[in-house]
Amino acid sequence: MDAMTRPAERHHHLGLCPNQKSTVDCEHCRVRTLSVCAALEPDELQQLDKLSHAFCVNAKQTLFEQDEPSNNVYNLTSGSVRLYKLLPDGRRQVVGFALPGDFLGLSMVEKNAFSADALTPVTACQFTRQDFSEFVDTKPHLLRRLHSMAAHELSLAQDQMVILGRRTAEEKIASFLIGLRKRWARISGASVTIPLPMTRQDIGDFLGLTVETVSRLMTRLAREKAIVIVPDGVRLLDVPRLERLAET
Amino acid sequence: MDAMTRPAERHHHLGLCPNQKSTVDCEHCRVRTLSVCAALEPDELQQLDKLSHAFCVNAKQTLFEQDEPSNNVYNLTSGSVRLYKLLPDGRRQVVGFALPGDFLGLSMVEKNAFSADALTPVTACQFTRQDFSEFVDTKPHLLRRLHSMAAHELSLAQDQMVILGRRTAEEKIASFLIGLRKRWARISGASVTIPLPMTRQDIGDFLGLTVETVSRLMTRLAREKAIVIVPDGVRLLDVPRLERLAET
DNA sequence: TTGTCGCATTGACTTGGATCAATTGACGGT
Protein backbone atom coordinates (compact mmCIF):
# COMPACT_ATOMS: atom_id res chain seq x y z
CA MET A 1 0.00 0.00 0.00
CA ASP A 2 1.25 3.45 -0.89
CA ALA A 3 0.88 4.72 2.64
CA MET A 4 3.41 2.25 3.98
CA THR A 5 6.12 3.31 1.56
CA ARG A 6 5.59 7.03 1.89
CA PRO A 7 8.66 8.68 3.49
CA ALA A 8 8.27 10.10 6.98
CA GLU A 9 8.68 13.71 5.93
CA ARG A 10 5.52 13.48 3.86
CA HIS A 11 3.52 12.85 7.04
CA HIS A 12 2.41 16.46 7.44
CA HIS A 13 0.47 17.07 10.62
CA LEU A 14 -2.19 19.68 10.78
CA GLY A 15 -1.35 20.07 14.45
CA LEU A 16 1.06 18.82 17.04
CA CYS A 17 -0.17 15.50 18.31
CA PRO A 18 2.50 14.55 20.84
CA ASN A 19 0.59 11.65 22.38
CA GLN A 20 0.67 9.51 19.31
CA LYS A 21 2.86 6.53 19.97
CA SER A 22 2.03 3.87 17.42
CA THR A 23 2.48 3.79 13.68
CA VAL A 24 -1.23 3.05 13.39
CA ASP A 25 -2.05 6.36 15.02
CA CYS A 26 0.36 8.05 12.72
CA GLU A 27 -1.40 6.53 9.74
CA HIS A 28 -4.65 7.93 11.03
CA CYS A 29 -3.06 11.30 11.18
CA ARG A 30 -1.88 11.04 7.60
CA VAL A 31 -5.31 10.17 6.34
CA ARG A 32 -6.79 13.06 8.25
CA THR A 33 -4.32 15.47 6.80
CA LEU A 34 -5.06 14.39 3.26
CA SER A 35 -8.77 14.60 3.90
CA VAL A 36 -8.60 18.29 4.67
CA CYS A 37 -5.72 19.63 2.82
CA ALA A 38 -5.85 18.20 -0.65
CA ALA A 39 -6.33 21.82 -1.72
CA LEU A 40 -3.53 23.25 0.43
CA GLU A 41 0.05 24.08 -0.43
CA PRO A 42 2.82 22.95 1.98
CA ASP A 43 3.41 26.50 3.23
CA GLU A 44 -0.30 27.03 3.90
CA LEU A 45 -0.26 23.75 5.74
CA GLN A 46 2.54 25.01 7.95
CA GLN A 47 0.56 28.15 8.73
CA LEU A 48 -2.50 26.10 9.68
CA ASP A 49 -0.29 23.83 11.74
CA LYS A 50 0.81 26.80 13.85
CA LEU A 51 -2.79 27.57 14.76
CA SER A 52 -3.62 24.14 16.11
CA HIS A 53 -2.80 22.47 19.37
CA ALA A 54 -3.05 18.90 20.62
CA PHE A 55 -6.20 17.77 22.34
CA CYS A 56 -6.63 14.48 24.18
CA VAL A 57 -9.47 13.01 26.21
CA ASN A 58 -10.13 9.62 27.74
CA ALA A 59 -13.05 7.37 26.89
CA LYS A 60 -16.45 8.62 28.10
CA GLN A 61 -15.24 12.21 28.40
CA THR A 62 -17.07 15.06 26.73
CA LEU A 63 -15.66 17.07 23.84
CA PHE A 64 -18.54 19.57 23.79
CA GLU A 65 -22.23 19.76 24.60
CA GLN A 66 -25.38 20.58 22.69
CA ASP A 67 -26.47 24.24 22.81
CA GLU A 68 -23.22 25.45 24.32
CA PRO A 69 -21.22 28.09 22.43
CA SER A 70 -19.05 26.33 19.87
CA ASN A 71 -15.60 27.81 20.45
CA ASN A 72 -13.54 25.15 18.78
CA VAL A 73 -13.08 23.13 15.63
CA TYR A 74 -11.56 19.65 15.93
CA ASN A 75 -9.85 17.33 13.52
CA LEU A 76 -9.86 13.83 14.95
CA THR A 77 -6.51 12.02 14.75
CA SER A 78 -7.31 8.85 16.70
CA GLY A 79 -10.21 7.24 18.54
CA SER A 80 -13.93 7.58 17.91
CA VAL A 81 -16.60 9.97 19.05
CA ARG A 82 -20.37 9.70 19.52
CA LEU A 83 -22.45 12.65 18.31
CA TYR A 84 -25.97 12.86 19.69
CA LYS A 85 -28.99 14.95 20.55
CA LEU A 86 -31.10 14.49 23.68
CA LEU A 87 -34.84 15.07 24.14
CA PRO A 88 -35.96 16.61 27.43
CA ASP A 89 -37.30 13.24 28.62
CA GLY A 90 -33.99 11.50 28.03
CA ARG A 91 -34.64 9.86 24.69
CA ARG A 92 -31.48 10.06 22.64
CA GLN A 93 -30.76 10.19 18.92
CA VAL A 94 -27.20 9.52 17.85
CA VAL A 95 -26.68 11.66 14.72
CA GLY A 96 -23.33 10.16 13.85
CA PHE A 97 -20.02 8.64 14.87
CA ALA A 98 -16.80 10.54 14.18
CA LEU A 99 -13.76 8.46 13.17
CA PRO A 100 -10.11 9.43 12.68
CA GLY A 101 -9.82 12.05 9.94
CA ASP A 102 -13.25 13.53 10.59
CA PHE A 103 -13.88 17.17 11.36
CA LEU A 104 -16.15 18.39 14.13
CA GLY A 105 -17.64 21.86 14.22
CA LEU A 106 -17.01 22.73 10.61
CA SER A 107 -20.38 24.40 10.20
CA MET A 108 -18.96 27.17 12.38
CA VAL A 109 -22.26 28.31 13.82
CA GLU A 110 -22.69 29.97 17.22
CA LYS A 111 -23.99 27.00 19.19
CA ASN A 112 -23.31 23.27 18.94
CA ALA A 113 -26.15 21.38 17.30
CA PHE A 114 -25.29 18.22 19.26
CA SER A 115 -23.18 16.82 22.07
CA ALA A 116 -19.99 14.86 21.43
CA ASP A 117 -18.23 12.44 23.71
CA ALA A 118 -15.39 10.01 23.36
CA LEU A 119 -16.13 6.29 22.91
CA THR A 120 -12.43 5.48 23.22
CA PRO A 121 -9.40 7.55 24.17
CA VAL A 122 -9.30 10.31 21.58
CA THR A 123 -6.62 12.56 20.17
CA ALA A 124 -7.47 15.52 17.98
CA CYS A 125 -6.09 18.75 16.61
CA GLN A 126 -7.95 21.67 18.09
CA PHE A 127 -8.39 25.14 16.59
CA THR A 128 -10.27 28.05 18.04
CA ARG A 129 -13.22 28.88 15.84
CA GLN A 130 -11.84 32.42 15.57
CA ASP A 131 -8.42 31.29 14.31
CA PHE A 132 -9.82 28.72 11.95
CA SER A 133 -12.41 31.10 10.56
CA GLU A 134 -9.83 33.82 9.95
CA PHE A 135 -7.49 31.40 8.26
CA VAL A 136 -10.25 30.09 6.01
CA ASP A 137 -11.18 33.65 5.07
CA THR A 138 -7.74 34.09 3.54
CA LYS A 139 -8.00 30.89 1.47
CA PRO A 140 -11.06 30.80 -0.80
CA HIS A 141 -10.16 27.37 -2.18
CA LEU A 142 -10.18 25.99 1.37
CA LEU A 143 -13.63 27.50 1.90
CA ARG A 144 -14.81 25.67 -1.21
CA ARG A 145 -13.42 22.45 0.21
CA LEU A 146 -15.25 23.13 3.47
CA HIS A 147 -18.50 23.70 1.64
CA SER A 148 -18.15 20.48 -0.28
CA MET A 149 -17.49 18.62 2.97
CA ALA A 150 -20.66 20.13 4.47
CA ALA A 151 -22.58 19.10 1.34
CA HIS A 152 -21.28 15.57 1.74
CA GLU A 153 -22.38 15.47 5.37
CA LEU A 154 -25.81 16.72 4.36
CA SER A 155 -26.06 13.92 1.84
CA LEU A 156 -25.11 11.36 4.52
CA ALA A 157 -27.76 12.82 6.83
CA GLN A 158 -30.38 12.40 4.09
CA ASP A 159 -29.34 8.79 3.57
CA GLN A 160 -29.77 8.31 7.30
CA MET A 161 -33.27 9.80 7.04
CA VAL A 162 -34.17 7.06 4.55
CA ILE A 163 -32.77 4.43 6.90
CA LEU A 164 -34.64 5.81 9.91
CA GLY A 165 -37.93 6.42 8.13
CA ARG A 166 -38.34 3.59 5.67
CA ARG A 167 -36.20 0.58 6.49
CA THR A 168 -36.80 -2.49 8.62
CA ALA A 169 -34.68 -3.31 11.66
CA GLU A 170 -32.69 -5.91 9.73
CA GLU A 171 -32.03 -3.47 6.87
CA LYS A 172 -30.98 -0.80 9.37
CA ILE A 173 -28.37 -3.08 10.91
CA ALA A 174 -27.06 -4.13 7.49
CA SER A 175 -26.85 -0.51 6.29
CA PHE A 176 -25.01 0.44 9.45
CA LEU A 177 -22.44 -2.34 9.08
CA ILE A 178 -21.89 -1.70 5.37
CA GLY A 179 -21.62 2.06 5.91
CA LEU A 180 -19.15 1.65 8.75
CA ARG A 181 -17.08 -0.83 6.75
CA LYS A 182 -16.71 1.73 3.99
CA ARG A 183 -15.60 4.42 6.41
CA TRP A 184 -13.04 2.19 8.15
CA ALA A 185 -11.74 1.16 4.74
CA ARG A 186 -10.69 4.76 4.02
CA ILE A 187 -8.85 4.85 7.34
CA SER A 188 -7.18 1.49 7.77
CA GLY A 189 -7.65 -0.21 4.41
CA ALA A 190 -10.34 -2.63 3.25
CA SER A 191 -11.07 -5.40 5.71
CA VAL A 192 -14.01 -7.62 6.50
CA THR A 193 -13.36 -7.27 10.24
CA ILE A 194 -14.50 -3.89 11.45
CA PRO A 195 -14.15 -2.36 14.93
CA LEU A 196 -17.33 -1.41 16.78
CA PRO A 197 -16.18 1.03 19.45
CA MET A 198 -19.79 1.90 20.33
CA THR A 199 -22.24 -0.09 22.48
CA ARG A 200 -25.41 -1.82 21.22
CA GLN A 201 -27.33 0.99 22.90
CA ASP A 202 -25.43 3.54 20.79
CA ILE A 203 -26.17 1.59 17.62
CA GLY A 204 -29.84 1.43 18.61
CA ASP A 205 -29.96 5.17 19.27
CA PHE A 206 -28.36 5.74 15.87
CA LEU A 207 -30.82 3.50 14.00
CA GLY A 208 -34.01 4.24 15.95
CA LEU A 209 -34.10 0.79 17.58
CA THR A 210 -33.82 -0.59 21.12
CA VAL A 211 -30.73 -2.37 22.49
CA GLU A 212 -32.64 -5.64 22.53
CA THR A 213 -33.60 -5.44 18.88
CA VAL A 214 -30.00 -4.62 17.88
CA SER A 215 -28.71 -7.53 19.92
CA ARG A 216 -31.32 -9.97 18.59
CA LEU A 217 -30.66 -9.07 14.96
CA MET A 218 -26.89 -9.16 15.30
CA THR A 219 -27.22 -12.59 16.88
CA ARG A 220 -29.54 -13.72 14.12
CA LEU A 221 -27.19 -12.47 11.37
CA ALA A 222 -24.39 -14.35 13.14
CA ARG A 223 -26.49 -17.53 13.42
CA GLU A 224 -27.23 -17.28 9.70
CA LYS A 225 -23.48 -16.92 8.96
CA ALA A 226 -23.75 -13.40 7.52
CA ILE A 227 -21.43 -12.01 10.21
CA VAL A 228 -19.26 -13.18 13.10
CA ILE A 229 -19.35 -11.21 16.33
CA VAL A 230 -15.87 -10.70 17.82
CA PRO A 231 -14.78 -8.67 20.85
CA ASP A 232 -15.29 -4.97 20.06
CA GLY A 233 -16.07 -5.66 16.43
CA VAL A 234 -17.72 -7.67 13.69
CA ARG A 235 -16.43 -9.77 10.84
CA LEU A 236 -18.59 -9.53 7.76
CA LEU A 237 -18.84 -12.95 6.12
CA ASP A 238 -21.63 -12.51 3.59
CA VAL A 239 -21.03 -8.97 2.33
CA PRO A 240 -23.22 -9.44 -0.77
CA ARG A 241 -26.18 -10.37 1.43
CA LEU A 242 -25.64 -7.35 3.65
CA GLU A 243 -25.29 -5.11 0.61
CA ARG A 244 -28.53 -6.46 -0.77
CA LEU A 245 -30.26 -5.60 2.49
CA ALA A 246 -28.68 -2.15 2.50
CA GLU A 247 -29.12 -1.28 -1.15
CA THR A 248 -30.25 2.23 -1.96
CA MET B 1 -44.73 45.68 7.91
CA ASP B 2 -41.60 47.06 6.34
CA ALA B 3 -42.07 45.05 3.17
CA MET B 4 -45.34 46.78 2.35
CA THR B 5 -43.79 50.25 2.45
CA ARG B 6 -40.68 49.38 0.50
CA PRO B 7 -40.67 51.19 -2.86
CA ALA B 8 -41.00 49.09 -6.00
CA GLU B 9 -37.48 49.71 -7.20
CA ARG B 10 -36.13 48.01 -4.10
CA HIS B 11 -37.75 44.76 -5.20
CA HIS B 12 -34.61 43.42 -6.76
CA HIS B 13 -35.12 40.14 -8.57
CA LEU B 14 -32.43 37.58 -8.79
CA GLY B 15 -33.90 36.60 -12.10
CA LEU B 16 -36.64 37.59 -14.50
CA CYS B 17 -39.85 36.02 -13.31
CA PRO B 18 -42.33 37.16 -15.97
CA ASN B 19 -45.15 34.91 -14.84
CA GLN B 20 -45.64 36.59 -11.53
CA LYS B 21 -48.97 38.35 -11.55
CA SER B 22 -49.99 39.00 -7.95
CA THR B 23 -48.41 41.10 -5.25
CA VAL B 24 -48.27 38.00 -3.10
CA ASP B 25 -45.95 36.34 -5.60
CA CYS B 26 -43.91 39.45 -5.72
CA GLU B 27 -43.54 39.37 -1.96
CA HIS B 28 -42.27 35.80 -2.26
CA CYS B 29 -39.73 37.00 -4.72
CA ARG B 30 -38.58 39.74 -2.39
CA VAL B 31 -38.14 37.34 0.49
CA ARG B 32 -36.17 34.99 -1.73
CA THR B 33 -33.88 37.77 -2.84
CA LEU B 34 -33.14 38.82 0.70
CA SER B 35 -32.51 35.27 1.73
CA VAL B 36 -29.61 34.89 -0.64
CA CYS B 37 -28.25 38.29 -1.09
CA ALA B 38 -27.98 39.88 2.34
CA ALA B 39 -24.25 39.85 1.65
CA LEU B 40 -24.48 41.21 -1.90
CA GLU B 41 -24.09 44.75 -3.18
CA PRO B 42 -26.67 46.06 -5.68
CA ASP B 43 -24.21 45.85 -8.59
CA GLU B 44 -23.29 42.27 -7.75
CA LEU B 45 -26.99 41.53 -7.61
CA GLN B 46 -27.39 42.88 -11.12
CA GLN B 47 -24.58 40.66 -12.36
CA LEU B 48 -26.19 37.62 -10.77
CA ASP B 49 -29.52 38.65 -12.23
CA LYS B 50 -28.04 38.48 -15.74
CA LEU B 51 -27.04 34.87 -15.23
CA SER B 52 -30.50 33.65 -14.26
CA HIS B 53 -33.53 32.85 -16.31
CA ALA B 54 -37.17 32.19 -15.47
CA PHE B 55 -38.27 28.64 -14.87
CA CYS B 56 -41.89 27.53 -14.53
CA VAL B 57 -43.49 24.11 -14.15
CA ASN B 58 -47.00 22.93 -13.42
CA ALA B 59 -48.03 20.86 -10.43
CA LYS B 60 -46.75 17.25 -10.48
CA GLN B 61 -43.98 18.03 -12.94
CA THR B 62 -40.38 17.13 -12.23
CA LEU B 63 -37.64 19.67 -11.58
CA PHE B 64 -34.88 17.08 -11.50
CA GLU B 65 -34.31 13.45 -10.62
CA GLN B 66 -32.13 11.57 -8.19
CA ASP B 67 -28.73 10.44 -9.54
CA GLU B 68 -28.98 12.53 -12.68
CA PRO B 69 -26.21 15.07 -13.33
CA SER B 70 -27.10 18.26 -11.49
CA ASN B 71 -26.75 20.93 -14.13
CA ASN B 72 -28.78 23.65 -12.47
CA VAL B 73 -29.28 25.61 -9.30
CA TYR B 74 -32.78 26.92 -8.53
CA ASN B 75 -34.11 29.65 -6.33
CA LEU B 76 -37.81 29.09 -5.74
CA THR B 77 -39.99 32.17 -6.17
CA SER B 78 -43.46 30.66 -5.81
CA GLY B 79 -45.10 27.32 -5.20
CA SER B 80 -43.79 24.35 -3.26
CA VAL B 81 -41.64 21.36 -4.12
CA ARG B 82 -41.34 17.86 -2.73
CA LEU B 83 -37.80 16.49 -2.31
CA TYR B 84 -37.49 12.73 -1.97
CA LYS B 85 -35.42 9.61 -2.32
CA LEU B 86 -36.73 6.28 -3.60
CA LEU B 87 -35.66 2.78 -2.62
CA PRO B 88 -35.49 0.17 -5.41
CA ASP B 89 -38.69 -1.48 -4.16
CA GLY B 90 -40.66 1.78 -4.29
CA ARG B 91 -40.54 2.85 -0.67
CA ARG B 92 -40.12 6.57 -0.53
CA GLN B 93 -38.54 8.96 1.95
CA VAL B 94 -39.39 12.63 1.57
CA VAL B 95 -36.28 14.49 2.73
CA GLY B 96 -37.89 17.93 2.67
CA PHE B 97 -40.32 20.38 1.19
CA ALA B 98 -39.00 23.48 -0.57
CA LEU B 99 -41.00 26.69 -0.12
CA PRO B 100 -40.65 30.10 -1.79
CA GLY B 101 -37.23 31.57 -1.07
CA ASP B 102 -35.52 28.19 -0.79
CA PHE B 103 -32.53 27.16 -2.84
CA LEU B 104 -32.19 23.80 -4.56
CA GLY B 105 -28.87 22.34 -5.62
CA LEU B 106 -26.67 24.58 -3.53
CA SER B 107 -24.36 21.77 -2.57
CA MET B 108 -23.18 21.85 -6.17
CA VAL B 109 -22.14 18.24 -6.39
CA GLU B 110 -22.03 16.20 -9.59
CA LYS B 111 -25.24 14.23 -9.14
CA ASN B 112 -28.55 15.07 -7.49
CA ALA B 113 -28.92 13.43 -4.09
CA PHE B 114 -32.72 13.35 -4.47
CA SER B 115 -35.61 13.93 -6.87
CA ALA B 116 -37.69 17.09 -6.81
CA ASP B 117 -41.15 17.64 -8.18
CA ALA B 118 -43.71 20.38 -7.98
CA LEU B 119 -46.63 20.07 -5.54
CA THR B 120 -48.24 23.20 -6.99
CA PRO B 121 -47.43 25.35 -10.01
CA VAL B 122 -43.89 26.57 -9.39
CA THR B 123 -41.83 29.50 -10.55
CA ALA B 124 -38.13 29.69 -9.91
CA CYS B 125 -34.97 31.42 -11.01
CA GLN B 126 -32.66 28.99 -12.72
CA PHE B 127 -28.87 29.19 -13.03
CA THR B 128 -26.57 26.75 -14.69
CA ARG B 129 -24.30 25.17 -12.12
CA GLN B 130 -21.35 26.38 -14.18
CA ASP B 131 -22.46 30.03 -14.18
CA PHE B 132 -23.42 30.01 -10.54
CA SER B 133 -20.22 28.30 -9.48
CA GLU B 134 -18.06 30.74 -11.42
CA PHE B 135 -19.93 33.72 -10.00
CA VAL B 136 -19.55 32.40 -6.46
CA ASP B 137 -15.83 31.90 -7.03
CA THR B 138 -15.44 35.62 -7.56
CA LYS B 139 -17.31 36.49 -4.34
CA PRO B 140 -15.80 34.88 -1.23
CA HIS B 141 -18.41 36.44 1.06
CA LEU B 142 -21.15 34.79 -1.00
CA LEU B 143 -19.38 31.46 -0.62
CA ARG B 144 -19.39 31.96 3.16
CA ARG B 145 -23.12 32.63 3.01
CA LEU B 146 -23.61 29.48 0.98
CA HIS B 147 -21.65 27.49 3.51
CA SER B 148 -23.73 28.82 6.36
CA MET B 149 -26.91 27.92 4.45
CA ALA B 150 -25.61 24.38 3.98
CA ALA B 151 -24.77 24.21 7.70
CA HIS B 152 -28.32 25.28 8.52
CA GLU B 153 -29.76 22.60 6.25
CA LEU B 154 -27.53 20.01 7.91
CA SER B 155 -28.87 21.09 11.28
CA LEU B 156 -32.45 20.73 10.03
CA ALA B 157 -31.64 17.25 8.70
CA GLN B 158 -30.30 16.26 12.11
CA ASP B 159 -33.47 17.52 13.80
CA GLN B 160 -35.42 15.40 11.34
CA MET B 161 -33.28 12.40 12.33
CA VAL B 162 -34.44 12.87 15.93
CA ILE B 163 -38.05 13.07 14.78
CA LEU B 164 -37.76 9.95 12.62
CA GLY B 165 -35.80 7.90 15.11
CA ARG B 166 -37.14 8.79 18.52
CA ARG B 167 -40.59 10.36 18.37
CA THR B 168 -44.09 8.89 18.47
CA ALA B 169 -46.52 9.35 15.60
CA GLU B 170 -48.39 12.09 17.46
CA GLU B 171 -45.16 13.96 18.22
CA LYS B 172 -44.10 13.62 14.60
CA ILE B 173 -47.28 15.25 13.36
CA ALA B 174 -47.02 18.05 15.94
CA SER B 175 -43.35 18.69 15.07
CA PHE B 176 -44.22 18.80 11.40
CA LEU B 177 -47.02 21.33 11.87
CA ILE B 178 -44.99 23.55 14.21
CA GLY B 179 -41.96 23.40 11.90
CA LEU B 180 -44.02 24.24 8.84
CA ARG B 181 -45.76 27.10 10.65
CA LYS B 182 -42.40 28.63 11.43
CA ARG B 183 -41.29 28.41 7.81
CA TRP B 184 -44.49 29.89 6.40
CA ALA B 185 -44.21 32.68 8.96
CA ARG B 186 -40.94 33.84 7.36
CA ILE B 187 -42.62 33.90 3.97
CA SER B 188 -46.12 35.26 4.51
CA GLY B 189 -46.05 36.45 8.13
CA ALA B 190 -47.17 34.72 11.32
CA SER B 191 -50.54 33.01 11.05
CA VAL B 192 -52.26 30.12 12.75
CA THR B 193 -53.68 28.92 9.42
CA ILE B 194 -50.99 27.24 7.39
CA PRO B 195 -51.20 25.87 3.83
CA LEU B 196 -50.52 22.16 3.33
CA PRO B 197 -49.75 21.84 -0.37
CA MET B 198 -48.65 18.21 0.10
CA THR B 199 -50.84 15.11 0.44
CA ARG B 200 -51.20 12.96 3.58
CA GLN B 201 -49.05 10.40 1.78
CA ASP B 202 -46.28 12.98 1.37
CA ILE B 203 -46.49 13.88 5.06
CA GLY B 204 -46.32 10.18 5.94
CA ASP B 205 -43.30 9.67 3.71
CA PHE B 206 -41.64 12.65 5.38
CA LEU B 207 -42.33 11.42 8.93
CA GLY B 208 -41.89 7.70 8.46
CA LEU B 209 -45.61 6.95 8.84
CA THR B 210 -48.40 5.56 6.64
CA VAL B 211 -51.18 7.68 5.12
CA GLU B 212 -53.68 6.05 7.46
CA THR B 213 -51.73 6.96 10.58
CA VAL B 214 -51.31 10.56 9.42
CA SER B 215 -55.01 10.80 8.68
CA ARG B 216 -56.07 9.22 11.98
CA LEU B 217 -53.85 11.48 14.06
CA MET B 218 -54.83 14.65 12.22
CA THR B 219 -58.47 13.69 12.77
CA ARG B 220 -57.78 13.01 16.42
CA LEU B 221 -55.99 16.32 16.95
CA ALA B 222 -58.95 18.01 15.27
CA ARG B 223 -61.46 16.12 17.46
CA GLU B 224 -59.48 17.23 20.51
CA LYS B 225 -59.61 20.85 19.30
CA ALA B 226 -55.84 21.20 18.88
CA ILE B 227 -56.24 21.94 15.15
CA VAL B 228 -58.95 22.53 12.53
CA ILE B 229 -58.57 20.87 9.17
CA VAL B 230 -59.44 23.23 6.30
CA PRO B 231 -59.19 22.70 2.52
CA ASP B 232 -55.47 22.53 1.60
CA GLY B 233 -54.39 23.55 5.06
CA VAL B 234 -54.66 23.45 8.83
CA ARG B 235 -55.55 26.01 11.45
CA LEU B 236 -53.56 25.54 14.65
CA LEU B 237 -55.83 26.19 17.64
CA ASP B 238 -53.79 24.92 20.56
CA VAL B 239 -50.27 25.94 19.61
CA PRO B 240 -48.91 25.48 23.17
CA ARG B 241 -50.07 21.87 23.17
CA LEU B 242 -48.47 21.21 19.79
CA GLU B 243 -45.26 22.88 20.93
CA ARG B 244 -45.21 20.71 24.03
CA LEU B 245 -45.51 17.63 21.83
CA ALA B 246 -42.79 18.92 19.50
CA GLU B 247 -40.36 20.25 22.10
CA THR B 248 -36.69 19.58 21.57
C1' DT C 1 -11.37 -15.19 45.61
C1' DT C 2 -15.43 -12.75 45.64
C1' DG C 3 -18.57 -8.91 44.74
C1' DT C 4 -20.23 -5.57 41.73
C1' DC C 5 -20.94 -2.92 37.75
C1' DG C 6 -21.95 -2.30 32.98
C1' DC C 7 -22.75 -4.34 28.84
C1' DA C 8 -24.98 -8.11 26.10
C1' DT C 9 -28.11 -11.66 25.40
C1' DT C 10 -32.42 -14.20 25.63
C1' DG C 11 -37.32 -15.16 26.62
C1' DA C 12 -42.25 -13.94 27.39
C1' DC C 13 -45.63 -10.64 26.48
C1' DT C 14 -47.58 -6.33 24.84
C1' DT C 15 -48.57 -2.68 21.70
C1' DG C 16 -48.21 1.28 18.41
C1' DG C 17 -48.49 1.68 14.06
C1' DA C 18 -48.89 -1.12 9.70
C1' DT C 19 -51.83 -3.60 6.68
C1' DC C 20 -55.99 -4.67 4.43
C1' DA C 21 -60.48 -3.36 3.09
C1' DA C 22 -64.37 -0.38 2.39
C1' DT C 23 -66.54 4.03 1.96
C1' DT C 24 -66.93 8.87 1.04
C1' DG C 25 -66.27 13.10 -1.27
C1' DA C 26 -64.21 16.42 -4.52
C1' DC C 27 -63.07 17.26 -9.29
C1' DG C 28 -62.56 17.17 -14.22
C1' DG C 29 -63.92 15.16 -18.44
C1' DT C 30 -67.51 13.72 -21.68
Added chain:
DNA sequence: ACCGTCAATTGATCCAAGTCAATGCGACAA
Protein backbone atom coordinates in the same frame (compact mmCIF):
# COMPACT_ATOMS: atom_id res chain seq x y z
C1' DA D 1 -75.93 13.89 -15.02
C1' DC D 2 -72.59 10.17 -15.09
C1' DC D 3 -68.24 8.14 -14.71
C1' DG D 4 -63.41 7.58 -13.41
C1' DT D 5 -59.77 8.98 -10.60
C1' DC D 6 -57.49 10.21 -6.65
C1' DA D 7 -57.13 11.80 -1.89
C1' DA D 8 -58.95 11.19 2.63
C1' DT D 9 -61.14 8.83 6.15
C1' DT D 10 -62.57 4.96 9.06
C1' DG D 11 -62.79 0.21 10.86
C1' DA D 12 -60.92 -4.50 11.72
C1' DT D 13 -57.04 -7.15 12.22
C1' DC D 14 -52.07 -8.22 12.38
C1' DC D 15 -47.24 -8.18 13.44
C1' DA D 16 -42.51 -6.06 13.92
C1' DA D 17 -40.48 -4.07 17.29
C1' DG D 18 -40.91 -2.41 22.00
C1' DT D 19 -41.21 -3.47 26.99
C1' DC D 20 -40.24 -6.02 31.03
C1' DA D 21 -37.62 -9.35 33.35
C1' DA D 22 -33.93 -12.65 34.06
C1' DT D 23 -29.45 -14.32 33.13
C1' DG D 24 -24.70 -14.34 31.38
C1' DC D 25 -20.21 -12.61 31.22
C1' DG D 26 -16.03 -10.24 31.45
C1' DA D 27 -13.28 -6.45 33.71
C1' DC D 28 -11.77 -4.69 37.70
C1' DA D 29 -11.42 -3.41 42.64
C1' DA D 30 -11.28 -4.87 47.37
